[in-house]
Amino acid sequence: MTIHSVKAILESLQKKETSPLDWVEASLAEIANKDGKVQAFLHVDAEGARQRAQALEGSGGLLGVPYALKDNLCTEGMPTTAASRILENYIPPYSATVANKLAAAGGVLVGKTNMDEFAMGSSTENSAFQKTRNPYHLDHVPGGSSGGSAAAVAAGMVPFALGSDTGGSIRQPASFCGVVGLKPTYGRVSRFGLIAFASSLDQIGPFTRTVEDAAYVLQAISGHDPLDSTSAPQPTEDFTAALTGDVKGLRIGVVTDFDMSGVDPEVKAAVDGAIAKLQAAGAEVVEIQLPHSQYAVATYYLIAPAEASSNLARYDGVRYGKRAAGETLLEMYERTRSEGFGIEVKRRIMIGTYALSSGYYDAYYLRAQKMRTLIRQDYEAAFEKCDVIVTPTAPTPAFRFGEKVDNPLQMYLNDVFTIPANLAGLPGISVPCGLTQSGLPIGLQMVGRAFDERTLLRAAHAYEQVRGFEMPAPEVNG
Amino acid sequence: MAFETVIGLEVHVELKTKSKIFCGCRTDFGAPPNTNVCPVCLGHPGTLPVLNQEAVELALKAATALNCKINQDCKFDRKNYFYPDLPKGYQISQYDQPIGEHGYIEIDVNGERKRIGIVRVHLEEDAGKSMHAPDGSHTLVDYNRTGVPLIEIVSEPDIRSPEEARLYLEGIRSIMQYCGISDCRMEEGSLRCDANISLRPVGQKEFGQKAELKNINSFRFVQKGLEYEVERQTQILSQGGTVVQETRRFDEATQTTVSMRSKEEAHDYRYFPEPDLVRLRVDDAWLQRVRESLPELPLQKRDRYQNELQLPAYDAGVLTSDIEIAQYFEAVVDAGIDPKSASNWVMSDVLGYANANGLTLSAFPVAPAQLAGLIQQVTAGKISIKQGRDVFKIMCETGKDAVTVIREQGFEQISDEGALIAIVEEAIANNPKSVEDYRAGKEKAIGALVGQVMKATKGKANPAVVNKLILERIQA
Numbered sequence A: 001m002t003i004h005s006v007k008a009i010l011e012s013l014q015k016k017e018t019s020p021l022d023w024v025e026a027s028l029a030e031i032a033n034k035d036g037k038v039q040a041f042l043h044v045d046a047e048g049a050r051q052r053a054q055a056l057e058g059s060g061g062l063l064g065v066p067y068a069l070k071d072n073l074c075t076e077g078m079p080t081t082a083a084s085r086i087l088e089n090y091i092p093p094y095s096a097t098v099a100n101k102l103a104a105a106g107g108v109l110v111g112k113t114n115m116d117e118f119a120m121g122s123s124t125e126n127s128a129f130q131k132t133r134n135p136y137h138l139d140h141v142p143g144g145s146s147g148g149s150a151a152a153v154a155a156g157m158v159p160f161a162l163g164s165d166t167g168g169s170i171r172q173p174a175s176f177c178g179v180v181g182l183k184p185t186y187g188r189v190s191r192f193g194l195i196a197f198a199s200s201l202d203q204i205g206p207f208t209r210t211v212e213d214a215a216y217v218l219q220a221i222s223g224h225d226p227l228d229s230t231s232a233p234q235p236t237e238d239f240t241a242a243l244t245g246d247v248k249g250l251r252i253g254v255v256t257d258f259d260m261s262g263v264d265p266e267v268k269a270a271v272d273g274a275i276a277k278l279q280a281a282g283a284e285v286v287e288i289q290l291p292h293s294q295y296a297v298a299t300y301y302l303i304a305p306a307e308a309s310s311n312l313a314r315y316d317g318v319r320y321g322k323r324a325a326g327e328t329l330l331e332m333y334e335r336t337r338s339e340g341f342g343i344e345v346k347r348r349i350m351i352g353t354y355a356l357s358s359g360y361y362d363a364y365y366l367r368a369q370k371m372r373t374l375i376r377q378d379y380e381a382a383f384e385k386c387d388v389i390v391t392p393t394a395p396t397p398a399f400r401f402g403e404k405v406d407n408p409l410q411m412y413l414n415d416v417f418t419i420p421a422n423l424a425g426l427p428g429i430s431v432p433c434g435l436t437q438s439g440l441p442i443g444l445q446m447v448g449r450a451f452d453e454r455t456l457l458r459a460a461h462a463y464e465q466v467r468g469f470e471m472p473a474p475e476v477n478g
Numbered sequence B: 001m002a003f004e005t006v007i008g009l010e011v012h013v014e015l016k017t018k019s020k021i022f023c024g025c026r027t028d029f030g031a032p033p034n035t036n037v038c039p040v041c042l043g044h045p046g047t048l049p050v051l052n053q054e055a056v057e058l059a060l061k062a063a064t065a066l067n068c069k070i071n072q073d074c075k076f077d078r079k080n081y082f083y084p085d086l087p088k089g090y091q092i093s094q095y096d097q098p099i100g101e102h103g104y105i106e107i108d109v110n111g112e113r114k115r116i117g118i119v120r121v122h123l124e125e126d127a128g129k130s131m132h133a134p135d136g137s138h139t140l141v142d143y144n145r146t147g148v149p150l151i152e153i154v155s156e157p158d159i160r161s162p163e164e165a166r167l168y169l170e171g172i173r174s175i176m177q178y179c180g181i182s183d184c185r186m187e188e189g190s191l192r193c194d195a196n197i198s199l200r201p202v203g204q205k206e207f208g209q210k211a212e213l214k215n216i217n218s219f220r221f222v223q224k225g226l227e228y229e230v231e232r233q234t235q236i237l238s239q240g241g242t243v244v245q246e247t248r249r250f251d252e253a254t255q256t257t258v259s260m261r262s263k264e265e266a267h268d269y270r271y272f273p274e275p276d277l278v279r280l281r282v283d284d285a286w287l288q289r290v291r292e293s294l295p296e297l298p299l300q301k302r303d304r305y306q307n308e309l310q311l312p313a314y315d316a317g318v319l320t321s322d323i324e325i326a327q328y329f330e331a332v333v334d335a336g337i338d339p340k341s342a343s344n345w346v347m348s349d350v351l352g353y354a355n356a357n358g359l360t361l362s363a364f365p366v367a368p369a370q371l372a373g374l375i376q377q378v379t380a381g382k383i384s385i386k387q388g389r390d391v392f393k394i395m396c397e398t399g400k401d402a403v404t405v406i407r408e409q410g411f412e413q414i415s416d417e418g419a420l421i422a423i424v425e426e427a428i429a430n431n432p433k434s435v436e437d438y439r440a441g442k443e444k445a446i447g448a449l450v451g452q453v454m455k456a457t458k459g460k461a462n463p464a465v466v467n468k469l470i471l472e473r474i475q476a
Helices: A007-014 A022-037 A046-054 A097-104 A147-154 A171-177 A211-221 A266-281 A291-314 A331-338 A343-356 A364-386 A408-412 A419-424 A453-466 B053-065 B163-177 B218-236 B283-295 B298-307 B313-320 B325-335 B339-357 B368-379 B385-398 B401-411 B417-429 B432-439 B444-455 B463-474
Strands: A042-043 A068-071 A106-114 A162-167 A180-182 A205-210 A250-256 A284-288 A388-392 A428-435 A441-449 B005-014 B079-080 B092-094 B100-109 B112-125 B128-134 B139-142 B150-157 B191-201 B211-216 B247-251 B256-259
Touching: A007 A211, A022 A042, A022 A046, A022 A068, A022 A106, A022 A147, A022 A364, A042 A147, A042 B150, A046 A106, A068 A097, A068 A441, A097 A106, A097 A211, A106 A147, A106 B163, A147 A162, A147 A205, A147 B100, A162 A180, A162 B139, A171 A180, A171 A428, A180 A211, A180 A453, A205 A211, A211 A428, A250 A266, A250 A364, A266 A284, A266 A428, A266 A441, A266 A453, A266 B385, A284 A364, A284 B128, A291 A343, A291 A408, A291 A419, A291 B079, A331 B092, A343 B339, A364 A419, A388 A453, A388 B339, A388 B463, A408 B053, A441 A453, B005 B163, B005 B218, B053 B100, B053 B150, B053 B163, B053 B283, B079 B139, B092 B112, B100 B163, B100 B385, B112 B163, B128 B339, B163 B218, B163 B298, B163 B325, B191 B218, B218 B247, B218 B256, B298 B313, B298 B325, B313 B325, B325 B339, B325 B368, B339 B368, B339 B385, B368 B385, B368 B401, B385 B401, B417 B444, B417 B463, B432 B444
Parallel strands: A068 A106, A068 A162, A250 A284, A250 A388, B211 B247
Antiparallel strands: A042 A106, A162 A205, A180 A205, A180 A428, A388 A441, A428 A441, B005 B150, B005 B191, B079 B092, B100 B112, B112 B150, B128 B139, B191 B211, B247 B256
């Protein structure tokens, strides 16, 4: 039994050719076989998954489909660490809304995946526990921060997994690992139970092997949640119904004022090729400008750390998680946080604390918020002229371990194409659009209007139909 | 040199909601430690706040009752600081857009009405309670209070004496109680007060260096603590010294204020808009509903008692000092009792018994209608006032109606002349000395005769009737 698409599993189950337990066993076997090398999982709940598969009832939309969750999504009774020492032994007393929704839809959780600590990073190298490898090239990173989820799906260990995307943390690893990664509109999916990095930017979304699967999963996890005041009142939609395969008349926006100097030639060629395919399929290509997006990375690296500095204040050793000994309260705080947080997390707490300090607030945080408004307005103007905007997901394919980890700025610039959509709250998707000569996947990013995932998914799905190649399965052997 | 006192108060009031401001936990005071808690108010990773509509409603009521301009579109902010009783490492509060601004209340100072400005009223969440071991070895934290909704009411520096400060605080309390916003029990911490106090030479415009007085936990101590500060600062300034800007606390044992000696580093709270909540919008209809739901406020009620019910200022003040007293009094009046009689009975007998027994009027054993029944018995001359007082005590203890008590205890007053004549004549016959004295001009001598009759009737005789019968017989 090969784990391919969610759809294929559902069809097989519906025909009673297989049982939910069969798929859980298949998933566990793949994990046993491959995860020694890939290291995508921080926690595998084999016994629990078997029990859940056997206890399934009802007729949920994902009945019997195994899946994984990024380890910043809380699961009652199951360790949830955000890949941080400070939460090493933390077991949440409640489950995230997405976990409850997937359980209600009949999905079977098999485990929790590795990530950059508190979702801060673009390579998953910032995990306090292990390095996840790119299934297509084991000496390359899987991208991040949701690298574990991307690698688990790419390696065929689960048909889908959830990640979170604050500045590209779903789309960039999807691009690096050759899978589909969807970041929904801010507010589309409840954040309740997502360990916060930057509250105004974080959004949960799926990794899948096909766009259609992404639509399935989005349907299951989206919708208003009374427990998240920022979740939108929009009703859940039938996203799969939007996948007509037709892009005739769809206006594809190509950004003419992005600085493409840092873009790898192979990436550029693959993206240009994808645009040509869409055009050939009947889409109209229009040139658009996003003049303020050149400030997006700078803007993001003020707003996200500012919110993070506050969001991570709760890890103080008092109520849960790690506590280091100290003679005084202050000493306990300092030791707990010094030992509990990794270097990148500390760097961002420092940046954020600085940006919010009195005397600097107006110059940094407030200015960044104003820029955020300008970036959002750019998109509004662009969407007068087009329906989706197409760019590379990342300027490069997956890089090697250690290549950027000592140069934070280089690492941050890897998110140059993904960050603007988070600042504007827009939905974005990464779809595989080719492989480099050395066999590394390349991702095409599409960004759509707020709450118009239907058009976004339609465009991505149509591209998938006409792109003219199948992603080869990576060869990972235990 | 003469100095003028300048005081501003920051008052925290816990709102009387059923559940906490951002989660569904209960808010009842006195529950066992850490039983009214959940992942949200304990600040567990991934949890999010959801604003309690009732808390907004009560804050709106408060801001409206305090004559504030309502910001119908406002927001919440995070106030960041580390402390074990603050689970998230930040308090959700309102920084630059409070729900209410530019209000005032009025107080009566020595018979004159004075307006005290209110800078702002904002909504926020309470923190938990730290309990430090006396030997300093450890601290325990109770998170039951974490997330209980609070409003902070900041006054203008319009208060000019410790007495005015107390009157202002009492004014705030009675408005909150009248509107059902808060119990305002200082001993339970549902009303807390910090004061800023400075002195300046009379006539000077600029404020002097201020001290902040914290942790004042009774109305009396507010005045006491500030009085001590006036004395202390006057002494410093008179000797040419300068007041140190610091935080001080009132020490009950010595009745003085002492420096808290906390390192006076300026806190940088790094306020920024709370991204987990959406803007708070109050539409016109909601605001209108709140305005219409406000009851008659204490000062209005007091004016009405004086002007319409013709009560003395003192009575009006006492009766309106607490909404429960006013409600009780009004119920007695509504039962047909003349306002002054009702006032006398409520102020002396009802409040006397309630205070002596630690009762609140909402749980008072004699209902207003029962008290009205008793007063009617007295007014009709069925019993004397003195008997009435005794009947009242029995009613308090038994909960029985006046008529029942009077009958059971044989308290009926004897006003029938026919029943009294024989006793009166016997008293006159037995006390020729008193009769003689009276006739000699000592009018008081009649008292002894009346006393004889009262004694003989075990206090039941109507003194007025007895008086009349005696006079008819000895004046001749």
